[in-house]
Amino acid sequence: MFQVRIHGRGGQGVVTAAEMLSIAAFDEGRHAQAFPSFGSERTGAPVVAFCRIADKEIRLREPIMEPDALIIQDPTLLHQVDVFSGLKPDGYILINTSKTFAELGLADLVRGRPAERLCTVPATEIALRCVGRPVPNVPLLAGFAAISGILKLDSVTKAIEDKFSGKVAAGNVAAATEAYNTVRKALEEMAHA
Amino acid sequence: MSFQPVKFYQTGTFTVGNRLLPPEQRSVQSQEKRYNSINSGHRACQGCGEALGARYAIDAAMEATNGRLICANATGCLEVFSTPYPETSWQMPWIHSVFGNTAAVATGIAAALKVKRQQGERRNIRVVAQGGDGGTTDIGFGCLSGMFERNDDVLYICYDNGGYMNTGIQRSSATPPAARTATTMAVGPEPGNVFGQGKFLPAIAMAHEIPYVATATVADLRDLEAKVRRAMEFQGARYIHILVPCPLGWGTASHDTIRIARLAKETGVFPVFEAEHGEVKSVLAIRRQLPVEEYLRPQKRYAHLFGKTPQVEVIARLQALADRNIRKYGLLEGN
Amino acid sequence: MLKQMEGSRAVAEAVALCRPEVVCAYPISPQTHIVEAVGEMVKDGSLSPCEFINVESEFAAMSVAIGSSATGARTYTATASQGLLFMAEAVYNASGLGLPIVMTVANRAIGAPINIWNDHSDALSQRDSGWLQIFAETNQEALDLHIQAFRLAEELSLPIMVCMDGFILTHAYERVDMPTQEQVDAYLPKYEPRQVLDPADPVSIGAMVGPEAFMEVRYLAHAKQMEALKLIPAYAAEFKAVFGRDSGGLVHTYKADDADTIVVAMGSVLGTIKDVVDEMREAGHKIGVLGITLFRPFPITQVRAALQGAKRVVVLEKSMAIGLGGILAVNVRMALSALPIDVYTVVAGLGGRAITMRSLHALFRKAEKDDIDPITFLDLNRAVVDKQLERERATRRSGPAAEAILRDIGVVAAKLA
Numbered sequence: 045m046f047q048v049r050i051h052g053r054g055g056q057g058v059v060t061a062a063e064m065l066s067i068a069a070f071d072e073g074r075h076a077q078a079f080p081s082f083g084s085e086r087t088g089a090p091v092v093a094f095c096r097i098a099d100k101e102i103r104l105r106e107p108i109m110e111p112d113a114l115i116i117q118d119p120t121l122l123h124q125v126d127v128f129s130g131l132k133p134d135g136y137i138l139i140n141t142s143k144t145f146a147e148l149g150l151a152d153l154v155r156g157r158p159a160e161r162l163c164t165v166p167a168t169e170i171a172l173r174c175v176g177r178p179v180p181n182v183p184l185l186a187g188f189a190a191i192s193g194i195l196k197l198d199s200v201t202k203a204i205e206d207k208f209s210g211k212v213a214a215g216n217v218a219a220a221t222e223a224y225n226t227v228r229k230a231l232e233e234m235a236h237a
Numbered sequence: 238m239s240f241q242p243v244k245f246y247q248t249g250t251f252t253v254g255n256r257l258l259p260p261e262q263r264s265v266q267s268q269e270k271r272y273n274s275i276n277s278g279h280r281a282c283q284g285c286g287e288a289l290g291a292r293y294a295i296d297a298a299m300e301a302t303n304g305r306l307i308c309a310n311a312t313g314c315l316e317v318f319s320t321p322y323p324e325t326s327w328q329m330p331w332i333h334s335v336f337g338n339t340a341a342v343a344t345g346i347a348a349a350l351k352v353k354r355q356q357g358e359r360r361n362i363r364v365v366a367q368g369g370d371g372g373t374t375d376i377g378f379g380c381l382s383g384m385f386e387r388n389d390d391v392l393y394i395c396y397d398n399g400g401y402m403n404t405g406i407q408r409s410s411a412t413p414p415a416a417r418t419a420t421t422m423a424v425g426p427e428p429g430n431v432f433g434q435g436k437f438l439p440a441i442a443m444a445h446e447i448p449y450v451a452t453a454t455v456a457d458l459r460d461l462e463a464k465v466r467r468a469m470e471f472q473g474a475r476y477i478h479i480l481v482p483c484p485l486g487w488g489t490a491s492h493d494t495i496r497i498a499r500l501a502k503e504t505g506v507f508p509v510f511e512a513e514h515g516e517v518k519s520v521l522a523i524r525r526q527l528p529v530e531e532y533l534r535p536q537k538r539y540a541h542l543f544g545k546t547p548q549v550e551v552i553a554r555l556q557a558l559a560d561r562n563i564r565k566y567g568l569l570e571g572n
Numbered sequence: 573m574l575k576q577m578e579g580s581r582a583v584a585e586a587v588a589l590c591r592p593e594v595v596c597a598y599p600i601s602p603q604t605h606i607v608e609a610v611g612e613m614v615k616d617g618s619l620s621p622c623e624f625i626n627v628e629s630e631f632a633a634m635s636v637a638i639g640s641s642a643t644g645a646r647t648y649t650a651t652a653s654q655g656l657l658f659m660a661e662a663v664y665n666a667s668g669l670g671l672p673i674v675m676t677v678a679n680r681a682i683g684a685p686i687n688i689w690n691d692h693s694d695a696l697s698q699r700d701s702g703w704l705q706i707f708a709e710t711n712q713e714a715l716d717l718h719i720q721a722f723r724l725a726e727e728l729s730l731p732i733m734v735c736m737d738g739f740i741l742t743h744a745y746e747r748v749d750m751p752t753q754e755q756v757d758a759y760l761p762k763y764e765p766r767q768v769l770d771p772a773d774p775v776s777i778g779a780m781v782g783p784e785a786f787m788e789v790r791y792l793a794h795a796k797q798m799e800a801l802k803l804i805p806a807y808a809a810e811f812k813a814v815f816g817r818d819s820g821g822l823v824h825t826y827k828a829d830d831a832d833t834i835v836v837a838m839g840s841v842l843g844t845i846k847d848v849v850d851e852m853r854e855a856g857h858k859i860g861v862l863g864i865t866l867f868r869p870f871p872i873t874q875v876r877a878a879l880q881g882a883k884r885v886v887v888l889e890k891s892m893a894i895g896l897g898g899i900l901a902v903n904v905r906m907a908l909s910a911l912p913i914d915v916y917t918v919v920a921g922l923g924g925r926a927i928t929m930r931s932l933h934a935l936f937r938k939a940e941k942d943d944i945d946p947i948t949f950l951d952l953n954r955a956v957v958d959k960q961l962e963r964e965r966a967t968r969r970s971g972p973a974a975e976a977i978l979r980d981i982g983v984v985a986a987k988l989a
Binding site for chain 3: 102109
């Protein structure tokens, strides 16, 4: 079972991201369970959503306390919420920022973690450019697909089309593709470095 | 040979059900095939205004719908005296749920009927809901307001006897100022119900801008029937508020029910009018204005006003309230 | 058809397949998504004919449901928590009148203090209301149980609450197999009411009954509920024949045959418990599970049969009888009367407190050694409780206890579980 925890703020599509992740996994024939952190949070408040992916029925209902991957939609949360709590030693970290981990002051925290599982994506900028709104959730999902290999970009695209339609869907597909390619490129550069 | 023409006119005695009128003008109760929706043999007190009002109102609604009517009834005197199983008086489909939800139950009935019509039910069955003032102005107010604002196709009838008579004459938000009840005792410096409280539900109903709102009393039963008939011409939420004296709760003689109701109207204590879409369309004018004292004196619930030292100031305040009704609704105009 | 969707949406689609004729709705978390989805189907015409009524309170919701059901319409509503309590008078009335209303309860705690998260306090507060109560373990089961509920309710002329864990199920996206309209139509016959408000055959419904017959009328309600114990397995079997899967029923055992310790629970926590039991079984522990699907009527015979071979029973419940202990546990104890089996009450997950595998592992291992209190509160922070009790001893005007406790705990928003 692969467990993903998504941190963000109310209004950033955190819950939708987890749901789309589950839809993408479902489209690939897997079992998936997505659920929110069950809060009554308003816009701007810290929000958490979860997604489990497995090859058999998922019965477990506890929150994800030891994730295999973290998606952080808002880097300002790093100083407010213990987002890295319980992350497995070889877990993936994906942060929405144009900065590096070192520039975010996370160098010590990620020391010893496999570099090819750490990634930053300027998802808000990509979303603004492609969708016209600062919703980083979709590009981050595509980035997650790229870095983890858990999902195909195709499945993310299908999930987008399941959730959205028309121009919003098209914009999000473009954003997803751009984010996916950005992350793939960064990984390739890392491999050649 | 010439015949003397028969003149049809009211005799001036306020007689109802005059069989000399042309058939279309006759009371529903004057007809041989009246509906008897609430059958005789029920357990209401002698002189019960509510039983009289309900009989006329529901039979008129039955007449207007060709007997295709379902009734939802709030808990209260009317429910209790008319029904203990197996001796129900209701010759119509009738449901009692609880005290405060009658308007909502009626909404549900109307919704079901609407779906049934879409499914091919060809009878146009309508809904009437009814309750006392406690079940209407107090505990059932939320559901009533909801039914009004959604404009559900329900005629709601409130029988207002100014208190919780079923539980032993306690104050409701329709109990008038100065009236004695078991919870507004005739003791202390200001005996009876306080001034400045309570609500007049017809005005609140009008504020919802529902198609039809009317008031009536059991003194003018033809007027009541006409208003029920008129109400059934509208689709949507309708409200009729009927003043029904309660001999037990008011401390009046059983044979005085209609007279007391008439005095309420003739003194201006209870304005009788009808309104459409939030605007008053007509009033039942006061024929011969009387001072409120004439209305108050026969009622034991006001006895503390007429003791050794008559409470002139309190009576004056009640008179002022009646005068305000007269001004507000123009009850003397047209005389 | 397999779909990945939110639990609320799945229930809404299943309800729509049952062709309800009147649906009334009042918003309350975590139930709201269900009626929103049904309402949308009514508004866009895909569910027709159906009246969708936005009422002014839960009390009105149940009252509208009473009126429409008594007029012969298949009627549905949903609620939770405070909403269920607010409609309580009408809840009892609906069952007393014998009206087959189906209502989803998206289980949520009851305040004060106000709390929107999941536990079973709401539904269990109405356990003696005369409604049947069934608890879903998964969203698939929730969906299936609604279809069975309409059939059962209408056959018995009794209302049914289909209970599903708020947020944990209602807001979870997971795989469900959505039936077709043809399947549901084949399974669910047209509603034929036993009593109906009809001018052609007028009846009085809900009139007063005195001491001379009230006992008999009440007994009949009990007798009719007991009939459900026979009907439910039959309907579940028929369900399997039409839809091809097991769903519903009275109780379900899991690895319980040779178990010394059996954990009893209701709802979605059964999944987590089963995962723990699998791990413990691998480590050689003789532990199993009894999931209770039907809580009212309580399947005493089946519970007794499932548990009588165990040495001890751990009833893990998301509810509490204040001043006594457990609610489910008391029911289980009754099923085990005169049997030499220790029954432990474990109150867990109140107000959304996460029930984790880690805590369950520790609990069950201690329970196996009979090393837990007869009434145990899982993951209770005893230190803050003791501190508050001390504060109340020391200070008369100690203020709102809930606030003091939260101040002692510190900021919780940043914590995950």
